[in-house]
Amino acid sequence: MIRQLVARADEFLAGRPYSILDREPSDWAGDAHDYYSVGNYSWPNPETADGLPYIRVDGRRNPDAWSDRYDKRRFRQTAAAVNTLVQAHVLTGEARYADAAVARLERWFLDPATAMRPNFAHAAALPGRHDGAAIGQIEATLLTDLLDHVDLLVRAGRFAEGLPLLQDWFAELANWMRSSELGRQEELMTNNHGVWWDAQVLRYLQFVGDRTALTEILDRFGIRLRHIATGGSLPRELARPDSLLYTIYCLRAFAVCCRVAAAEGRDLWNAPAEPGHGSLRDAFHFWAGHANDDRCWIWPRQPSDLDRTALWLADEAAAVYQTPGLNAFAETLRRQDLPIPEIPSTAAMEHIPIGKE
Numbered sequence: 001m002i003r004q005l006v007a008r009a010d011e012f013l014a015g016r017p018y019s020i021l022d023r024e025p026s027d028w029a030g031d032a033h034d035y036y037s038v039g040n041y042s043w044p045n046p047e048t049a050d051g052l053p054y055i056r057v058d059g060r061r062n063p064d065a066w067s068d069r070y071d072k073r074r075f076r077q078t079a080a081a082v083n084t085l086v087q088a089h090v091l092t093g094e095a096r097y098a099d100a101a102v103a104r105l106e107r108w109f110l111d112p113a114t115a116m117r118p119n120f121a122h123a124a125a126l127p128g129r130h131d132g133a134a135i136g137q138i139e140a141t142l143l144t145d146l147l148d149h150v151d152l153l154v155r156a157g158r159f160a161e162g163l164p165l166l167q168d169w170f171a172e173l174a175n176w177m178r179s180s181e182l183g184r185q186e187e188l189m190t191n192n193h194g195v196w197w198d199a200q201v202l203r204y205l206q207f208v209g210d211r212t213a214l215t216e217i218l219d220r221f222g223i224r225l226r227h228i229a230t231g232g233s234l235p236r237e238l239a240r241p242d243s244l245l246y247t248i249y250c251l252r253a254f255a256v257c258c259r260v261a262a263a264e265g266r267d268l269w270n271a272p273a274e275p276g277h278g279s280l281r282d283a284f285h286f287w288a289g290h291a292n293d294d295r296c297w298i299w300p301r302q303p304s305d306l307d308r309t310a311l312w313l314a315d316e317a318a319a320v321y322q323t324p325g326l327n328a329f330a331e332t333l334r335r336q337d338l339p340i341p342e343i344p345s346t347a348a349m350e351h352i353p354i355g356k357e
Contacts, residue, residue, distance in 0.1 A: 001340075001348075002091060004340065005084060005087055005088060005091070005344065006088050006091070006092065008084050009084045009085050009087070009088035009097055012080075012081040012084055012085055012100065013085070013096065013097070013100050015081075017078070017081075017100075017103050017104040017106075017107040017108070018074040018075075018077060018078050018104075018107070018108065019107045019108055019111075019114035019115075019116075020032070020033055020034075020035065020071060020074075020108065020114065020115065020116040021033070021114055022068070022074055023036065023068065023069065023070070023071055023074075024067075024068040024069050025069075026069040026070075027127070028122075028125070028127075028131065030122055030131065031117070033115065033116060033117045034116075034117050034119070034121065034122050035071050035075065035116055035117070035119070035120055035122060035123055035139075036070055036071055036122045036123070036125065036131075036132075037065065037070040037071055037072040037122070037123045037124060037125065037136065037139060038054065038062070038064075038065050038070060038124065038125050038126070038127065039056065039065065039124040039125070039126065039133070039135070039136070040061045040062065040065050041056050041057050041058055041059065041060060041061065041062065042054045042055070042056055042062055042065065042124070042125075042126055042127075043055055043056075043057055043060070043062050045128070051127075051128075052127060052128030053126065053127065053128025053129045054126045054127045054128055054129065055126075056126065058240065058241055059240065059241030059242055059300075059302075071116075072139060075108075075116075075139070075142075076142060076342065076343065078104055078108045079142045079143070079145070079146045079343055080342055080343045080344070081100075081101070081104050082101045082104050082105060082146055082149055082150075083145065083146060083149045083343055083344045083345075083346075084344055085097045085098070085100045085101035085104070086098070086101045086149040086150075086152050086153050086156075087149070087152075087344055087348070087349060089101065089153070089156060089158075090152055090156060090349070098153060098156065098158045098159075101149075101153060101158075102153070102158060102159050102162060105150070105159070105162060105166065106162060109165075109166055109169050110162055110165045110166060110169070115169075118169050118170070118172040118173035118176060119172075119173065119176045119180070120132070120136050120137045120139060120140050120182075121136075121176075121180070121182055122136070123136025123137065123139050123140075124136030124138075124139065132182065133182070134182045134183070134185035134186040134189075134193075135186065135189075135193055136182075137177065137182070137183065137186045137193075137196075137197065137200070138186075138192075138193055138196055140173075140200060141196050141199070141200060141253070142343055143170075143200065143203075143204075144199060144200060144203040144256050145343065145345050145346060147170070147203055147204070147207050148345075148346040149346060150163075150166065150207075151207075152346065152349075167207060167208045167209075168208075170204045170207050170208055171204075171208040171210070173204060174201050174204040174205055174208065174210070174213075177197065177200065177201050177204075178201060178213070183197075190226075190227060190236060191227065191234075191236035191237065191246075191250070192234075192236070192237060192246055192249050192250035192253060194223075194224060194227070195224050195227065195250055195253040195254055195257070196250075196253040198217060198221070198224055198253070198257050199253040199254075199256035199257050199260075201217060202214060202217055202218070202256070202257055202260040202261075203256060203260055205217070206260050206263065211264070214260070214264065215264070218260075218261055218264065218266060218268070221257065221261075221268055221271060222271070222274050224254070224257070225271060225273060225274050225277060225279065225280065226274050226277050227250070228273070228277050228278040228279065228280065228282060228283045229277060229278055230276065230277060230278050230282075231278055231282060231286060232278040232279075232281075232282030232283045232284070232285055232286030232287075233278070233283075233286050234246075234247050234250050234251075234283060234286075237249075237250050238299045240300070241300045241302070242300065242301055242302040242305055243297075243299040243300050243301055244291060244297055244299070244301040244302075244305045244306075245301070245302060245305035247287055247291075248287070248305075248306075248309075248310050248313065251283060251284065251287060251313060251317075252309065252313055254268075254280055254283070255313060255316060255317075258280075258320075268280070269281070269320045269321075281321055284317040284321065284326060285321075285323070285325055285326065287329075288314065288317075288325050288326050288328075288329035289325060289329075291329070292328070292329050292332050306333075306336070306338055307338050307339045307340065307341045308338045308339065308340055308341060308348070309341050309345060309347070310333060310338065311330065311333040311334060311338055312345060312347035312348065313347075314326065314329055314330040314333050315330050315347075316347065317330075318330045
């Protein structure tokens with residue numbers, strides 16, 4: 001695994017850092033520094049000559065959403081590069097990996113000439129209908145893991161000068177998510193989007209040191225637990241065409257919230273269930289009890305909806321709850337040949353034996 005990670009880091013070293021300005025020309029007339037994307041499930045209208053207005057087909061991914069007419073691919077590649085390069089630096093001690101990670105952070109977030117503005121007002125556009133939607137904020141979730149890698153970089157003695165500037169960027173993003181109309185719409189979502197709003201804002205506030213606002217959100221965490229039905233299912237996720245993927249995705253958001261809370265001395269993993277609902281413990285056991293055998297997952301799913309992030313999440317839940325069911329589930333996932341995710345997680349570091357292949 002180390003050899004694979006370092007090889008990928010070397011690939012990123014050979015490439016140039018991306019910026020928000022690298023977008024190819026398109027019909028969108030917005031500012032070049034604003035993030036712009038169409039949703040994964042957005043498609044040209046087959047009933048009109050110009051394809052407008054776009055339509056949304058849940059569960060059917062449009063590959064054009066990842067073209068360079070939009071920012072999604074380069075944004076994800078930037079995060080993947082930073083995460084991979086930081087891990088390579090931590091594992092090898094080679095300065096060139098840290099330098100390359102810093103260069104990518106500066107180009108995407110900090111350099112006024114090339115930096116993205118800290119908002120997602122134009123994400124998940126539906127051309128012909130709108131040029132950005134509240135649900136587009138879900139595209140920023142990878143930033144929670146990127147900040148974990150920034151923390152690793154800082155602890156390694158790097159990025160001291162850029163840190164305050166990046167904290168300012170994330171303070172502005174958190175403020176936009178908490179105060180803008182689109183941000184407040186996303187906050188009110190009652191599926192994975194709402195949980196991820198909490199996860200993102202909590203992590204950003206933690207990063208910038210705003211404990212007052214962070215505590216305010218933690219104090220109303222019970223609202224998110226209402227997403228969990230009695231018995232532990234997540235009904236809004238089970239209703240999706242790729243229900244297993246979205247169940248895992250929502251549980252990942254819960255886990256981010258729990259980690260931030262733990263750093264504040266609060267245990268959300270074992271928060272009591274809301275009246276008429278299940279607990280987070282119930283939700284993890286529901287996942288483990290139904291996903292350990294394909295015959296038990298009776299809801300719609302896609303064939304490739306598992307990667308090693310599922311294993312790392314199962315390991316984390318097993319370590320927290322210490323139950324035979326979760327331990328067995330994590331071991332079942334470990335025996336599967338799960339692919340390595342595109343964007344490495346800090347959770348991966350716990351599974352890499354330092355100094356060994």
